[in-house]
Amino acid sequence: MNHEEDNEPIRRSEADPAPTGPVPADPGGDVVDLDKARAARGESPDSPTAAPNPTGRESGDQSADPKPTESADSEVDESGDERPVMVDGPALSGPGLMEGVRGAERLPILAPWLKSLPEFITAMGWLLGYIWHTFAFHAIRTPFVYAPKLAARAPRGVLNALVSTGRWAADTEGEPLRQAAASHERAEEYLKLSRQRDRRVRLRGALTILGTIVTLILALYLAFGASLRVQVVAAAVAVVGFGILGAPADKPLSSRAVIKTQVQKLTSDIVIKAMASIGIGQIASAVAKGQDGIKFVSPVTREGPGWRADIDLPLGVTVADVVDRRSRLASGLRRPLGCVWPDADPNEHEGRLILWVGDRDLSKTGNVVWPLEKHGQHDMFRPIPFGQDPRGRGKAVPMIQHNVLVGSLPGQGKTSAIRVLACGAALDPTVELWIHENKGTGDLDSLECVSHRFVSGIDDDSIKYAADSLKLLRAEVMRRAGVIKKLPKDLCPDKRITRDIANKRSLKLWPLVGIFDECQNLFAHPKYGKQAGEDAEFVIKLGRALGVILILATQRPDKESLPTGISGNVSIRFCLKVAGQTENDMILGTSAYKNGIRATIFRPEVDAGNGYLAGAGPTPSVVRVAYLDDPAATRIGQRARKLREALGSLSGHALGESPEQASGPSYDLLADVLAVVPGSEERVWNERVAARLGELRPEVYAGWKGENVTSALKPHGVSTQGVAGTTDDGNRTTRRGIVRADVAKAIAERDGNPGAA
Incomplete structure (x- = not known):
């Protein structure tokens, strides 16, 4: 009880003027005018009619803070007097009945596993496996364990059957009642029970004699008149029946095929x-x-x-x-x-x-089976099955319009996660795979047979190959942007890749997935790292809607080995065990650790394969990634190759082409800009630069406009500005353009020779 609030009217009344009229004296205390005390609750402390407050606090409040439920403002009425206006209404307001019903949560009619085909298949597979295991367990023990036990217990079962029959015929179950009636001298009750016993014994005795005669006749027939097959069946039935009757209560015939884990109910x-x-x-x-x-x-x-x-x-x-x-x-x-x-x-x-x-324990639930491991193909425009959450629900990763970042300490399942995503992409025959495994252990060699570009190694040549791939991906993003822009609106209304567009092989807009495992070895490389980071950032930012997808994996997530421009723009993240908060937020995003999304909770090795998946659903969730060993991945790779052979989509490295043949045209944008802008032309419009680049390298820059030049030069630090010039018809105007000196400066800084600018 709040005594401060109960005494509030009394404290208020002490500050009020004395009431008019005679008031009887009370030597025990002050007399309170209850009407004024109640009215004081509605008065504003700033009102002229309010009682004086010598303490400097609000009336009726013994704390320094005002009561929040008595907040009020003032307004002037028609007479010019100021009157209080209550901020909080006297009655609670809220949604009506219909609004509350509309906003109520509706429980699903069908269980989630019934609405998801993969979860239904998993559940049915478990049920069939359970039934088969139970059947096989008991079937293998029937001739070697259960049959000898039944035979050994059959004699005791015969004896139990005879004893039970005799007790039933003699009505021994009523004996305790008759004894109780006799001992308590209840003669009438005893006589009734005795007469009942006599009737039962006569009837049951006759039935027992008749049953004995029938049993003897049946036994003689089986012994001397029946065929051998019938005799064997009869003997088996007798052994089973009498063996069950002879089984001790504390020694069951069979053992359990499945022992349930006894877990305390959560209350x-x-x-x-x-x-x-x-x-x-x-x-x-x-x-x-x-x-x-x-x-x-x-x-x-x-x-x-x-x-x-x-x-x-x-x-x-x-x-x-x-x-x-x-x-x-x-x-x-x-x-x-x-x-x-x-x-x-x-x-x-x-x-x-x-x-x-x-x-x-999630770590003891065994390996998660990948639904596509043994059969089927995948559509890249649908999420790739990835693993299960602790509740056994399947989790998938959407790929189109996303990029993926995977990070962890060594040995925590990072490569397994990459392998699952790579196999999912490989099982779509329209996907073009570029795989770069810069650890050199051959973890992704199983998919070399379907890769357009492929490298496995940590040497400088392998790193250069991966850096060249990012440069080519950047050029591919620019090419696709030009193609998308020219497509009619009825075919491409949202200016992004769809399944129908990807299926049109002439457009060359199929999904392209670039995988860079151990990408820290690429981005931290002293010679190729900086440019590779810029190219990767460009692809991540612009390639999302154009069907170009990057999957990056690292075991050292810091700003040197994973540029912030990359980690800050990736939309889907999977973080297994990491060492601390910095690494956690580099993978899962800023403030993830503060918000309770902490991959530091996973135990080293024990929780290998468990991680936080963010961006694939409404909230980050713990996922145990599906496990594919190298033989399984190899079988998937061969299946994916057959799909590509049937579609005719094998290309590049998968067909044995050299890197030069598979890579297509390469270019240096900054050098090409300097080549088309002579030294005498200090400033030039972007649209003229685009036209000249198209003439210089039509296979690369065909279809470029002024805005393509702007977006392509921005990552190099070359900004555009208003440039005055003369149009072809002689009119003077100002349009977006570049300064040639800025391009020369960017080249000098990139090549480590700033003085050359």
Whole structure:
């Protein structure tokens, strides 16, 4: 109870003038005018009619802060007097009945695994596997374990059958009742029970004799008149029947084919105690006072292979605060760390916690099977199956209009993640693959047979090959931009690659996927790294809508080996175990660690293959990536090659062409600009530069406009400006253009010779 608020009218009345009229004296205390005390609550402290306040505080408030529920402003009425206007209305307002119903969450009619074909196939596969395992387990034990047990127990079963039949015929089950009636001298009840027994014994005795005669006749027939097959079947039935009757109650015939893991049910009491133990003051203090400290939005329910609890945290507590204490929460729940996964609800406020507690540690659930490992092909315009979350739900990665960044410490499953994405791209025969494995261990050699460009190595030549690929990708992005611009609106209304456009082989706008594993060796290279970083940033920014996709993987995510222009513009990120906050935010994005998305929680080696996937869904989620070993990837590569052979889309390295033949035309944009802009021409319009470049290298610059020159020179630090000039018809005007000296300066700085400019 708040005694300060209860005494508020009394304190207000002490400051009010004395009431008019006679008031009876009370030696025990002051007399309070209740009407004035109530009216004082509605008065503004600044009103002329307000009572004096010698303490300097608001009337009726013993704290320095005003009561938020009594906020008021003033306005002048018709008489010129100032009257208070309440800011907060006296009644709560909110959505009506229909608005509340419309905004209510509708639970799915069908379970998620019934609406997803991959999840349905996985579930049915598990069910069939379970049935087959159980059948095979018992079938192999029937002749060698179960049959000898039944034969050994059959004699005891015969004895049990005879004893049970005799007890039934003699009505022994009623004997305790008759004895009880006799011992308590209830004669009438005893006589009724005795007469009932006599009737039962006569009937049951006759049936027993008749059954014995029939049994003897049947036994004699089976022994002397039946065929051998019938005798064997009858003997088997007798052994099974009497063996079951002779089985001890504490020794079952068969053992279990599958032993269920005994896991304690998750209850609200367990969750409350665990949440109170993780060190959040608001929760701990509330529980200490006998309260819950948290609010359960819905009952704790079973979801997948675990339990789910939807919780509203106290005011001011966020999901990130709980994620930061995940290990303490696991200790409070008495579960392994890999079973406890606190997560945010993307459809609710920041204090809504979804606590999912699995039956088994995620790292001990075994390898995730990739749905496309053994059969099928893929459409690149659909997400690539990638793995599973802790709840067993499939997770996929969209590729079109995205770029992907994968990072982790060595040995945590980074290459496996790259291999899954590469195999998914390879199984679309329209995709052109450029693979660069700059570790030199041959992890992606299985897809060499379908790659347009391919290199595996860490030497300077391999690094140069990868850098050349980025330069070529940059030129390809420019070419595609020109082609897209010329396409009619009915074919390409959104100015981006679609499935229909990609299928038109004459346009050469099929998806192009460039994979750069261990890209830190490329971007940190003293000779090729800077230009490679600029080219990669250009491709990432502009190639997204043009079907050019980069997949980058690194084990050293810092600004030297992974330029911020690249890490800041990648849309999909997968981060496995990393060492600290800096590396975490380099992969998952700025403030990811602060927001509770922390790949530092994964245990080295134990959680290999587990990581945070961001950008592929509404919120980042933990995913266990599917596992493909090298033999499986090799089989996928051969299947992908057959698909390409049938479509006729094999090219470049896959056909044995040399890098020069496969790479197409190469160019140096800055040098070409200087070549078409003579030294006597200090400033020139961009549209004239584009026209001259088209004449110089039509295979590269055909279709370029002035805006293409602007966007192409911007990454090199060459900006455009207003340039005055004369048109072909002799009129003077100002248009966007460049200064030749700026281009020369950019070349000098790039080549490490700034004095040459």
